[in-house]
Amino acid sequence: MDTEEFRHAAHQLVDWMADYMRDVEVRPVCAQVVPGEIFAQLPREPPFVGDPFAEIFSDFKKVILPGMTHWQHPSFFAYFPANSSPPSVLAEMITATLGAQCMSWETSPAATELEQRMMEWLGSMIGLPSEFEGVIQDSASTATLCAILSARERATEWRGNECGLRSENDLVVYGSTECHSSIERAVKIAGLGRSNFHKIAVDENFGLDPQALADAIEADKLAGRQPICVVVALGSTSSSAIDPLMSVAKICHQQNLWLHVDAAWAGAALIDPDFRWMIEGVERADSFVFNPHKWLFTNFDCSAYFVRSPETLLKTLAILPEYLKSQGGDAVRNYRDWSVPLGRRFRALKLWFVIRTYGVNRLREMIRAHVDLAQTLAGLIDMEEDFERLAPTPLALVCFRYRPRPLDSGMELDTLNEKLVAKINGGGKAYLTHTRLAGNYAVRISIGQTTTERRHVEDLWNLIKSTARTLGPSD
């Protein structure tokens, strides 16, 4: 493909992209395909002679698109959003065009310096104390892994890195029973052993119980284990529970434990000062992660990881073979040492485009609108006799179930609600997911798509009520 062919194809593509954004609403949200359907349409062998772009693009529309779930659909209410926006997409186009690998300052000074400034902007936008310094990671999972590795190294005085963990006591990490699976995975990858991840009980609102945490730490110390880190969830995945950061911070301070805050989704809400109550105590945290790629209108991947001591992170991760030595010395920042992978995409550009396009005020309004929609929906659910909410709704996630009287048995209700979710997703008009709360099957509605409006939530609620109330034994 030469430059003129590229120009022609790209113009076509941009038109298609704009139409897709405008019309995505008429597509089924969830891919309506069966397993293997796409695979069977793909030739077994690669072409030996290249195909023209027009043909490739036509196959994309015919074969690939029907197998896509449309995350940018305004009726996407599943998981947490991975939202996007036009300025973010434009930046991604430039990033792909530049194709820069931004591992060190020398390999693209502007990428490094823009990232540094964007992390300062983001930190101040969400109200983090100014001593925190940030880096963009690919995911909250990677950021949490960095936190746990740093905690491990600080606790073992860097013996873990040098000699492994054979001669160490068991090193224990804590999180609530509701914290995200990426914490447990990070404990496994960090070589601490899954049995050294201790899950702490939660209160009736699904937030970590600080007394249970304090008791577990004492019990572990008595048993000869070494507590090293606590992970606080601000906005748990199942129900958006907010762990009591201040109380946990006090415990971590007394016990000299690493405090990592996982605000992967909810962190975006902190740009509205009304939600800053969630981070009271954050000045005592060692690390904090939130994902602009979830709820700050920035394409995946873009996870903002903040640390109080970059020195500890660097001492944990840095390694410098001859072939990576580059210009700049101490005067520059080399982000290659701030994360697990060496290679880095130019991810700061999309943040710059998004923040400059909307401005902080508009971003706040967009988040606020999602929260308001969720609060309205929670109120509507509370008004119906045959529905019940299963968790508080502090932000924009609503958890509930259909509970027609006299049905009371857990199993029957679980099955009924499973059918409800399957029927709605199968219809293609909206996409929801589920979880379990206190043992009960719970339907989750996460409101956070860039283009979701009140009418989409109203349509969803009407669809849920009518679908639930006509569910029969054969469904």
Ligand SMILES: Cc1ncc(COP(=O)(O)O)c(C=O)c1O
């Ligand atoms: C609370 C929480 N933490 C961590 C993660 C993992 O995020 P990522 O996909 O960026 O690794 C999620 C994902 O939804 C989450 O909800």
